[in-house]
Amino acid sequence: MIAVAAWGQMQREDGQAGTSGDGSTRRLGQLARFLPVGDTAFAVEFGSVIAPDINALVHRTAALLALAPPAGLIETVPTFRSLLVHYDPLVTSAEALQATLAALDLGETAGAAPARLWHLPVLYGGEAGPDLEEVARATGLSVPEVIAQHSGTTYRVYVQGFLPGFAYLGDLPAALDLPRLSVPRVRVPAGSVAIAQRMTGVYPLESPGGWRLIGNTPVRFFDPTLTPPTLFAPGDGVRFVPVDATEHERVRVAVDAGVFIPHHETLAGESA
Amino acid sequence: MSTLRILQPGPQTSVQDLGRRGFQAFGVPVCGALDPVALRLANALVGNAATDAALELRLAGPHFVVEDGSARIALAGASARIEVIADGETRAYPSWRAIDVPEGATVRIGALTQSGCAILAVAGGMDVPAVMGSRATDLKGRFGGVAGRALISGDMIPVSNADPSGPCLDLPHPPTLAFAGTLRVVLGPQAEAFTEAARATFLTAAYRVSREADRMGMRLDGPPLGFVTSADIVSDGIATGSIQVPGSGLPILLLADHQTIGGYAKIATVISADLPAAGRLLPGAELRFAAVSVAEAEAARRAQEQAVARLVASLAPVREGARIDTDALWRANLISGVVSAYETE
Numbered sequence: 001m002i003a004v005a006a007w008g009q010m011q012r013e014d015g016q017a018g019t020s021g022d023g024s025t026r027r028l029g030q031l032a033r034f035l036p037v038g039d040t041a042f043a044v045e046f047g048s049v050i051a052p053d054i055n056a057l058v059h060r061t062a063a064l065l066a067l068a069p070p071a072g073l074i075e076t077v078p079t080f081r082s083l084l085v086h087y088d089p090l091v092t093s094a095e096a097l098q099a100t101l102a103a104l105d106l107g108e109t110a111g112a113a114p115a116r117l118w119h120l121p122v123l124y125g126g127e128a129g130p131d132l133e134e135v136a137r138a139t140g141l142s143v144p145e146v147i148a149q150h151s152g153t154t155y156r157v158y159v160q161g162f163l164p165g166f167a168y169l170g171d172l173p174a175a176l177d178l179p180r181l182s183v184p185r186v187r188v189p190a191g192s193v194a195i196a197q198r199m200t201g202v203y204p205l206e207s208p209g210g211w212r213l214i215g216n217t218p219v220r221f222f223d224p225t226l227t228p229p230t231l232f233a234p235g236d237g238v239r240f241v242p243v244d245a246t247e248h249e250r251v252r253v254a255v256d257a258g259v260f261i262p263h264h265e266t267l268a269g270e271s272a
Numbered sequence: 273m274s275t276l277r278i279l280q281p282g283p284q285t286s287v288q289d290l291g292r293r294g295f296q297a298f299g300v301p302v303c304g305a306l307d308p309v310a311l312r313l314a315n316a317l318v319g320n321a322a323t324d325a326a327l328e329l330r331l332a333g334p335h336f337v338v339e340d341g342s343a344r345i346a347l348a349g350a351s352a353r354i355e356v357i358a359d360g361e362t363r364a365y366p367s368w369r370a371i372d373v374p375e376g377a378t379v380r381i382g383a384l385t386q387s388g389c390a391i392l393a394v395a396g397g398m399d400v401p402a403v404m405g406s407r408a409t410d411l412k413g414r415f416g417g418v419a420g421r422a423l424i425s426g427d428m429i430p431v432s433n434a435d436p437s438g439p440c441l442d443l444p445h446p447p448t449l450a451f452a453g454t455l456r457v458v459l460g461p462q463a464e465a466f467t468e469a470a471r472a473t474f475l476t477a478a479y480r481v482s483r484e485a486d487r488m489g490m491r492l493d494g495p496p497l498g499f500v501t502s503a504d505i506v507s508d509g510i511a512t513g514s515i516q517v518p519g520s521g522l523p524i525l526l527l528a529d530h531q532t533i534g535g536y537a538k539i540a541t542v543i544s545a546d547l548p549a550a551g552r553l554l555p556g557a558e559l560r561f562a563a564v565s566v567a568e569a570e571a572a573r574r575a576q577e578q579a580v581a582r583l584v585a586s587l588a589p590v591r592e593g594a595r596i597d598t599d600a601l602w603r604a605n606l607i608s609g610v611v612s613a614y615e616t617e
Contacts, residue, residue, distance in 0.1 A: 035461035038541030039569030041511035043461050050506055062297065077296045077509040079533050084509025086296070089544065089570040090577055159507070161299040161533035164413045168507075205413065222298075224403045224415040230298045 029102030031057060035082075039089050040074075044101060045082040050170060050198070054081050055158050059234045060106055070100045078234060079159050080168070117154065117237035119263040120202070120217045122193050123248035124150075128216035129193065131181075135212055138178055147242055149173045150214065155200060157236040165204035165222025165230045169238050172198045184210035191216045193240065200240075215240070218252035219262050237267060274341035274375070276394070278427040282381070284330040284487075287398050287417035287429075288391075288528075290323055292406035296532045302512060303408040303416065304528050306389045306487060306551030309447070309580055310349025314393035316584045317346035317370045317441050319434070324397030325407035327423075329390045333381025334423060338373045343394050344436040346370045347381065349552070350390035350449065355380040369590055370395075370440035386449040387552035396434025411487065412529060439589035447583065451557060455525075455550055456564045456572065457515065457540035462505060465537035466517070470497035474539055474561060479523065481557045487529040490553065496521025497539065507535040513542035513550065515561075527551060543569035545576040 028044070035043040044061060047054035062078045065085075072092025077084040087097050124147045125132040136143045155169035162168075172195055180196045185208060188194070192203045194211035203209055204221040217240070221231045232238070243251070254260035278285075290311065291304025305311040305328055312322045320326075327334070333352055347354055347367035354365045358377035365371050367390065373379055384390050400407050400418055409417025418427055463471060479494035503519045509532065510516070515523045516536040525542065527550065542550050543564065553559065564572070 036458050036541075036566050037461050037509070037511045037538075038458050038513050038543055039566055039573055040513075040544050041509070041541075042566075043508060045461075045508075048506065075294050075296055077532055079508045080506050082508045084296075084511065084533075086293075086511065089573045093570055094566045159533065160297065161507070162531055164295075164299045164301075164410075166299050207412070222413075224300075224413070228298060229295065229300065229404060 025105045028104040034098050041086045042094050043082045043084050047081045050080045058083050116264045117267050119239050119241050120219050121243040121251050122215040122217050122240045124215040129214040131212040132214045151240045151242050155238045157232045167232045169200045172200050180210040218255045274343050274431045275339045276429040277337045278423050280335040281423040282332050282334040285334050285423040286409040287325050288328040288408045289325040295404050299532050301529050303410050307349045307548040309548045310391040314346050314348035314391040318344050318393045318395040326391050326393040332383045335380045337378050342375050343373045344370050345394050347392050350384035350387035352384050353382040368446040369442040388554040394431045395436045396432035399430040399432040441587040442590040454560050454562050455546045456543045457561045459540045459563050462537040467498045478558050481553050481555050483555045489524045489526040492523045503536050505537050507533045510534050513547050514538045515540050545572040
């Protein structure tokens with residue numbers, strides 16, 4: 001993990017605020033700063049880097065606001081390190097809402113434990129993963145080693161966004177750390193399993209994309225008719241399971257028939 | 273219940289409402305009308321609720337037949353010639369008024385002037401299924417509206433039950449649509465990622481809307497903006513109106529269909545009161561940015577709401593003579609009104 005402190009961590013080290021484990025409160029105003037985003041939103045920024053503890057504070061704040069939304073709050077968008085708060089300027093003001101949020105007690109627990117660990121079947125390489133061999137060349141690994149590294153890691157659902165149901169999964173093993181493609185593809189097929197920098201993810205819909213494609217999963221991640229519309233929730237764990245073409249096709253047919261339920265196990269008590 | 277049978281769809285006609293709220297955390301964009309003030313005025317003209325779904329037209333309107341009943345329609349947000357062809361007779365109407373269209377009549381809406389987008393409301397609203405609480409079309413996600421796409425020839429669009437009683441309403445003093453040339457912005461959230469010279473350039477230089485402009489955003493041509501380090505940030509949330517700047521240094525003004533999060537630094541956000549004007553801009557339009565505070569932006573929005581409420585309160589029955597002398601009404605519509613929903617100062 002990149003060793004740059006969260007705003008809250010910096011302040012805690014200064015002895016200004018923070019958790020002490022003795023039941024003292026952790027006010028949001030002491031852990032985050034507010035950034036202006038026009039007159040219908042503002043960002044609550046907990047840090048500048050991707051780290052599970054910062055991300056857990058973001059999701060903790062989102063969950064608390066969902067439980068008891070202040071007047072004028074429309075919705076929040078959790079990201080890696082900040083929470084975008086959308087508000088109605090005809091009902092409240094940034095000043096009033098920020099004062100309410102600053103006083104929010106985030107409590108002792110940084111964030112909810114991951115509820116589920118998902119196992120997703122992936123057909124690696126070939127047409128399903130046209131960049132797999134290039135990834136192996138660029139990283140100096142063999143193709144089986146790339147697959148072993150990618151499928152041998154439990155990822156965290158940090159954020160959903162970019163496309164409906166697209167989940168940013170971290171942290172990708174350092175050995176697979178490559179930049180995005182210099183020229184993004186115009187068309188990335190739905191289900192493509194992709195990597196970029198220290199993240200992996202699956203394209204839920206066909207779209208343009210600049211991540212490197214190493215495989216494909218038939219699992220569906222977004223269904224606008226369901227509540228919630230996405231398979232994952234923030235903090236979930238994800239593991240990719242290599243399968244052969246026959247198994248990939250079997251799952252695809254089951255998904256199309258609406259009878260495939262992705263395998264997952266419940267994770268209990270694990271701290272985020 | 274009546275139905276619109278689409279003969280010609282227009283360049284990009286889609287079902288839109290005030291947008292899809294509450295699902296951005298799942299990566300689902302808000303979407304909704306580029307000019308939400310036009311949507312509200314069009315809906316008010318036909319007696320709809322502000323939240324009802326209507327058709328958003330880009331550049332030019334559709335041609336359609338009203339079937340299975342009559343329809344009351346109104347166009348707002350741009351000037352356009354609206355022809356209603358019934359029993360072999362063609363009558364022309366302007367925008368900013370309700371028009372009763374008999375069953376079986378053909379409606380032809382021509383090129384939009386003064387704006388790149390307009391709203392056509394039908395009494396009762398477009399009866400397409402709500403997806404995640406909204407009927408807005410998400411063109412990229414391919415859901416909402418009619419099959420998640422812009423209209424095509426042959427589409428049959430149901431209209432909800434409505435029995436518009438009373439006379440057709442007219443907006444006596446439509447808002448002026450002429451672009452004043454400046455969009456007001458709140459600087460941030462990553463203004464400090466740009467050099468001091470870049471921030472000064474952003475607030476003084478003229479930019480031009482490029483050809484790469486759609487419902488998601490518009491790329492602007494002009495002097496490139498420099499970064500202290502780079503354009504890349506750890507992705508954070510995006511609001512409608514945010515101006516992100518990729519490595520090229522050229523700003524992109526993000527509109528209704530913008531992605532929920534993004535990894536480019538954002539120098540500023542266009543204030544909500546100026547978003548309808550931004551949504552109406554056409555490629556080639558020249559614009560400048562002026563910085564205001566958050567409190568000033570909130571006050572501008574409140575003033576705009578009051579202006580919209582005054583416009584809605586000013587709706588009055590179309591004078592009987594006006595329907596006969598449509599040419600006079602057409603000319604009158606080209607003259608800017610004295611009350612503006614779009615200018616608040």
